[in-house]
Amino acid sequence: MSPSLTEVQEEWQSLELEYQKLQETHKKYLQKLDEISKLQSSCSSSIARHRKRLKEVSRQVNKCTKGSSVDDAKTLADIKEKVKTQENAFSEMDAFLPKKNGLYLNLVLGNVNVTLLSKQSKFAYKDEYEKFKLYLTVILLLFSVICFFFVSYRSMDAIFNFLLVWYYCTLTIRESILITNGSRIKGWWVFHHYISAFLSGVMLTWPDGILYQTFRNQFLAYSFYQNFVQCLQYYYQSGCLYRLRALGERHNMDLTVEGFQSWMWKGLTFLLPFLFFGHFWQLFNSLSLFRMAQLPDCKEWQVRMCGLCFLILFMGNFFTTLAVVRHKMKSRNQKRKSM
Amino acid sequence: MLFSPNDLSECLREWDDLEKDYEQIQDTHRLYKQKLEEVSKLQNSCSSAIARQRKRLGELTLSLKGCKKTPLTSTLSPKEIESIAEMEESIKDKTNVFFEMEAFLPRKNGLYLTLVLGNINVTLLNKQAKFAYKDEYEKFKLVLTVILFMFSFTCRFLFSYRVLDALFNFLLVWYYCTLTIRESILISNGSRIKGWWVFHHYVSTFLSGVMLTWPDGALYQMFRNQFLSYNLYQSFVQFLQYYYQSGCLYRLRALGERHTMDLTVEGFQSWMWRGLTFLLPFLFFGHFWQLYNSMTLFRMFQLPECKEWQVLMCGCSYMVLFMGNLFTTLRVVYQKYMNNEDKSKPM
Numbered sequence: 281m282s283p284s285l286t287e288v289q290e291e292w293q294s295l296e297l298e299y300q301k302l303q304e305t306h307k308k309y310l311q312k313l314d315e316i317s318k319l320q321s322s323c324s325s326s327i328a329r330h331r332k333r334l335k336e337v338s339r340q341v342n343k344c345t346k347g348s349s350v351d352d353a354k355t356l357a358d359i360k361e362k363v364k365t366q367e368n369a370f371s372e373m374d375a376f377l378p379k380k381n382g383l384y385l386n387l388v389l390g391n392v393n394v395t396l397l398s399k400q401s402k403f404a405y406k407d408e409y410e411k412f413k414l415y416l417t418v419i420l421l422l423f424s425v426i427c428f429f430f431v432s433y434r435s436m437d438a439i440f441n442f443l444l445v446w447y448y449c450t451l452t453i454r455e456s457i458l459i460t461n462g463s464r465i466k467g468w469w470v471f472h473h474y475i476s477a478f479l480s481g482v483m484l485t486w487p488d489g490i491l492y493q494t495f496r497n498q499f500l501a502y503s504f505y506q507n508f509v510q511c512l513q514y515y516y517q518s519g520c521l522y523r524l525r526a527l528g529e530r531h532n533m534d535l536t537v538e539g540f541q542s543w544m545w546k547g548l549t550f551l552l553p554f555l556f557f558g559h560f561w562q563l564f565n566s567l568s569l570f571r572m573a574q575l576p577d578c579k580e581w582q583v584r585m586c587g588l589c590f591l592i593l594f595m596g597n598f599f600t601t602l603a604v605v606r607h608k609m610k611s612r613n614q615k616r617k618s619m
Numbered sequence: 620m621l622f623s624p625n626d627l628s629e630c631l632r633e634w635d636d637l638e639k640d641y642e643q644i645q646d647t648h649r650l651y652k653q654k655l656e657e658v659s660k661l662q663n664s665c666s667s668a669i670a671r672q673r674k675r676l677g678e679l680t681l682s683l684k685g686c687k688k689t690p691l692t693s694t695l696s697p698k699e700i701e702s703i704a705e706m707e708e709s710i711k712d713k714t715n716v717f718f719e720m721e722a723f724l725p726r727k728n729g730l731y732l733t734l735v736l737g738n739i740n741v742t743l744l745n746k747q748a749k750f751a752y753k754d755e756y757e758k759f760k761l762v763l764t765v766i767l768f769m770f771s772f773t774c775r776f777l778f779s780y781r782v783l784d785a786l787f788n789f790l791l792v793w794y795y796c797t798l799t800i801r802e803s804i805l806i807s808n809g810s811r812i813k814g815w816w817v818f819h820h821y822v823s824t825f826l827s828g829v830m831l832t833w834p835d836g837a838l839y840q841m842f843r844n845q846f847l848s849y850n851l852y853q854s855f856v857q858f859l860q861y862y863y864q865s866g867c868l869y870r871l872r873a874l875g876e877r878h879t880m881d882l883t884v885e886g887f888q889s890w891m892w893r894g895l896t897f898l899l900p901f902l903f904f905g906h907f908w909q910l911y912n913s914m915t916l917f918r919m920f921q922l923p924e925c926k927e928w929q930v931l932m933c934g935c936s937y938m939v940l941f942m943g944n945l946f947t948t949l950r951v952v953y954q955k956y957m958n959n960e961d962k963s964k965p966m
Contacts, residue, residue, distance in 0.1 A: 285699055288682050292706055295675055299713065302668045306720050309661040313723070313744050316658055319651040326644050333637055340630045352627060359634050366641055373648050376655070388797050390755050392741050392804055397655055408737045435928055438832045450735050457739060485785045487834030581782060 324377050327370050334363055375402070375462040385456045394457045402461050406535060409454050414514050416447050421507040428500040434488040437496065441484040444503075448477035463535055468600045472593060479589040486582040491572055495583075498568060502561050509554045520548055542604055552605075559598045566590035666724050669717050676710050683707060722749070722809035732803045741804045749808050753882060756801050761861050763794050768854035775847035781835040784843065791827035791850075795820045810882055815947045819940060826936040833929040838919055842930075845915060849908050856901045867895055889951055899952075906944045913937035 338360070345356050378393045380386075385394065396402045423440050452473050455465060483499070486492050524543055544551065569587030572578055683703055725740040727733075732741065743749045770787050799820050802812060830846070833839050871890055891898065916934030919925055 285686050285703070288679065288686055288706075289702070291675070291679055291682070295672065295679065298668070298672060298675075302665065302672060305661060305668065306665055309658065309665055310723065312654060312658045312661060316651065316654050317745065319647065319654060323644070323647055323651055326640075326647070330637070330640055330644060333633070333640075337630065337633055337637060340626070340633070344627050344630050348627065355631070359630075362638075366637075369645070373644075376648075376652065388800060389736075389804065390752055390759065390801055392743060392752060394739055396739065398659070405737055405739060412737065435832075442828060453735060454737055457736065481789060484832060487836075 320377055323373070324379075327373060327377075331367070331370060334366060338363055371462075379460060381460065382456060384452070385460070388453055394460050396461050405461065406458060406463065409458060410514060410518055410535070412454070413451070414511065417507050417510045417514065420444065420447065421504060421511065424500050424503040424507060428497065428504060434492075438484060440503075441480050444480035445477055445484065448473050448480065452477065458535065465535060466541075466600075468596050472596055475589055475592055475596075479586060479593070482582050482585045482589065486580060486586075489580070491575070491578055491580060491583060494572065495568065498565065502565060505561065506558055509551075509558050512554065513551060516548055516551065517544070520544065523547075542607065545608055552601075555601060556598075559594055559601070562590045562594040562597065566594060662724055665720065666726075669720060669724075672713070673717065676713060679706070680710060718809075726807065728807065729803060731799065732807070735800055741807050743808050752808065753805060753810065756805060757861060757865060757882070759801070760798070761858065764854050764857045764861065767791065767794065768851065768858065771847050771850040771854060775844065775851060781839075785831060787850075788827050788831040792824055792831065795824035795827065799824070805882065812882060813888075813947075815943050819943055822936055822939055822943075826933060826940070829929050829932045829936065833927060833933075836927070838922070838925055838927060838930060841919065842915065845912065849912060852908065853905060856898075856905050859901065860898060863895055863898065864891070867891065867893065889954065892955055899948075902948060903945075906941055906948070909937050909941040909944065913941060 341356050341359055341363075345353060348356060376395070376397055378395045378397075381389065381391060381394060396405055420440075420443065423443065427436055427440055452470070455463075455470055455473070459465060459470075520543070566587050569583050569590065573583045573587060683706060686703060723742070723744055725742045728736065728738065728741065743752055767787075767790065770790060774783055774787055799817070802810075802817055802820070806812060806817075867890070871893070913934050916930050916937065920930045920934060
């Protein structure tokens with residue numbers, strides 16, 4: 281039985297009351313938004329001003345320290361300490377204030393603000409980024425298996441390469457957002473995504489032919505191995521990072537990467553040989569391509585370009601990883617010396 | 620160099636000042652974080668209140684419908700009919716108000732934005748920021764259209780390398796992908812862009828991607844010049860459009876006749892009858908060029924030497940573009956024609 285008009289009218293009255301309340305809340309909300317945006321600009325400008333003054337004072341303190349008495353020297357050293365503390369505090373504060381996007385994000389997204397304004401949302405975003413990497417790596421793994429063992433069409437390869445280009449471009453976007461939000465990702469690990477995107481793009485344009493078919497299987501096998509190792513890495517790195525974060529030894533916004541980082545000595549050393557093997561495979565790809573470029577029937581520019589890309593990837597990866605190993609050896613030697 | 624005691628005392632004085640300043644900054648920042656939390660609570664309460672209201676309004680609408688189909692006992696008095704009509708009017712108004720309110724509340728990203736950006740909130744929280752973002756999007760389109768124009772000119776008349784063509788196609792793919800990302804953000808922020816104009820960017824991305832993979836050969840060389848000339852014309856018309864549309868939109872917005880978040884698009888929209896009718900022939904010519912491209916490609920596909928799948932795929936894409944563009948534009952013309960008919964009837 282349909283409700284009577286009086287019932288409907290009563291419901292209507294109660295809805296109207298709720299609606300009034302909603303309008304009030306929304307007005308208050310818009311007001312607070314306004315206040316917040318004013319606070320944001322005042323905080324940002326006072327921090328910038330203060331930073332400038334801190335620099336000045338540091339310079340003055342350094343000048344005064346030369347030839348000061350012991351007591352004065354202590355006071356000055358004290359000031360220097362406090363300056364450092366203030367600067368660290370400002371970096372923390374900055375993480376919650378909106379900042380202008382870098383060139384890359386500006387080109388792609390425009391001036392939408394990508395700063396996440398609470399610790400939980402930053403962490404959730406980072407978590408999501410890592411899940412994204414893991415899922416896409418598994419998909420790429422399956423795709424390379426299909427292309428290698430089952431289907432052998434240039435169009436399937438093209439789709440695989442497009443997926444790679446899209447994957448690396450999306451990673452670069454997300455990583456730029458993470459860096460804006462306080463993640464500390466070392467230069468090479470970001471740059472090598474741009475190179476990988478470029479490499480996949482060039483592979484995409486390589487027309488089907490004898491040379492392409494010669495290289496294809498090697499490339500697919502390499503992709504398969506690469507994605508397999510990346511899966512391993514992300515899986516074990518997340519676990520390790522989680523443990524280290526709980527022990528308070530790493531920053532919340534540290535990420536899993538495709539390389540070896542200093543904190544990985546605690547339990548992930550077994551990954552190193554896998555990584556080095558991957559790097560040398562890149563060198564092997566590069567040399568194969570350079571050898572192919574010397575053949576008389578090689579007319580495709582893609583061969584040399586891909587060879588160059590693989591070489592850059594090899595050198596960047598290898599030397600960055602080597603630097604981490606050397607650093608560890610040095611600190612171990614120092615420990616031994618001090619004992 | 621000897622330092623004077625004055626240097627040191629000055630230094631210490633500046634430092635004291637700085638410490639006081641620092642305390643102030645910390646206080647302001649603490650206040651700011653507090654307000655952030657309050658705002659986020661308000662956001663949640665607003666969002667849930669709106670959701671609740673919407674549900675109850677939905678139920679109420681059903682009840683009203685039930686009331687109108689009068690029960691067997693009595694018919695409704697004129698006063699009751701009036702009050703039902705009032706309530707229905709009010710419900711419609713409220714729905715619009717909710718739409719406006721939601722433009723300032725954070726909302727979950729659609730599938731596309733979630734895939735590309737993750738769960739970052741892309742809602743710009745005040746009117747000026749939204750408008751500035753829209754403005755920037757339109758400048759971006761204008762600048763990129765000019766660059767694409769020059770690039771296609773270079774490829775068509777100056778240099779003829781497959782590499783340069785590949786770069787051009789990559790630029791096209793990147794341009795259309797970026798447009799789709801920015802448009803998704805604009806839609807999250809309250810812009811009303813009709814389905815086809817967004818979807819046709821996805822088709823264009825796909826088309827440029829397929830062109831990218833087309834290997835150099837006799838068939839590619841056959842189609843290349845037609846493709847580049849078409850792009851040249853397309854960039855030129857788009858440039859005309861954006862330039863004149865922005866001006867027109869600006870004028871209409873000042874007159875209060877269009878919404879601030881309305882955008883320039885690559886087609887003809889209802890508001891363009893006021894002063895932009897001259898664009899129509901250019902647009903139709905572009906659409907028919909798409910049809911011509913599509914026919915050319917289908918004819919090439921029939922040739923015995925055609926081994927590339929790209930030919931058929933590009934042909935289909937151009938066909939889809941042509942049909943979507945033509946029918947969407949025709950609908951606008953048809954609607955105008957119907958409006959004119961209605962206007963002329965009572966006279």
